[in-house]
Amino acid sequence: MAFNWICPYCSHSSTITEQNQSGSLHYFNHNNVENQELGVYVNTIVCPNNDCRQVTISAKLGHTIYSSGRTKFSPPVIQSWRLKPSSSALAFPDYVPLAVRQDYEEACSIVGLSPKASATLSRRCLQGIIRDYWKIVKGRLVDEIEALQEKIDPDTWDAIDAVRKIGNIGAHMEKDINIIIEVDPEEAQLLIELIETLIKDWYVARHKRQEHLVKIKAAAESKK
Ligand SMILES: [Zn+2]
Known part of the structure; x- marks a missing residue:
């Protein structure tokens, strides 16, 4: 089959x-x-x-x-x-920051055992991505996400907005990073999937675009 x-x-x-x-x-x-x-x-x-x-x-x-x-x-x-491999974590390339990959991998490895620990790592990972990729640094994750809205495409924004409105995930984003909030396993898994999507749409897509442009430039120069 x-x-x-x-x-x-x-x-x-x-x-x-x-x-x-x-x-x-x-x-x-x-x-x-x-x-x-x-x-x-x-x-x-x-x-x-x-x-x-x-x-x-x-x-x-x-x-x-x-x-x-x-x-x-x-x-x-x-x-x-x-x-x-022992966890469901995707192997992202080296050009994705190490801290982002480590938080993501740990969030995946613990999601079955402790959804609240996983969601806490996911929240830190999400914040790490927004700060590194978009250079948006504010106190709370919820404010950083708000600031994201005018910078990103509406489809991605809608996905982020939809996930943060589920259950306790929204509360997760408003609280201090050290406060642990109960979430159920499906909520924790959704956060992981959101992070995977953002890494692909931002870091991986940017890298591919850059590689493609280098190829075009090299081809153009060889014609001179
Ligand atoms: Zn393979």
Whole structure:
């Protein structure tokens, strides 16, 4: 079964087929506490991008059923793990500031365990991006975001505005950086996705544009 997939190492999107992935199911009962037929399914994917070819490994625990002569994994998933890489963080290039990448990576790695810690790191990351990329420095993140509105395209502004109106995220942006606010896991995940979008739309897009302009300039000069 083919599916679309984004590599966590190189961020390339590709279609994964049987040539790029395989998995196996280990099933057991061993008189477990609920006396259920359980299984651990381990899946491996190798990135089809020739410049990458990194290995991604994940595992999930769930129930199993026996049908048509074989034991199969049966949803829903009880628990799942990212084994390699261990977090969902995308690998952003070196030209994205180290402090931004570190806060982002830590926010991703802790989102399942502690959404409020993740959201706190995301808030610091978001502030770091606005200060570095747009040179807007004010006291509170909420004021820095307000100042952003006249500088950025309306679509990006709408996305930021929509995310900060969800649940406790808005309160997060108004408070001092040291105050920890409860958020639920979906809210923390949305903040992470917002940061990913902003890094791509700002740092990565600017870098690509600069690279392209250098190429055009070099081509023009070779014609002289
Ligand atoms: Zn890759």
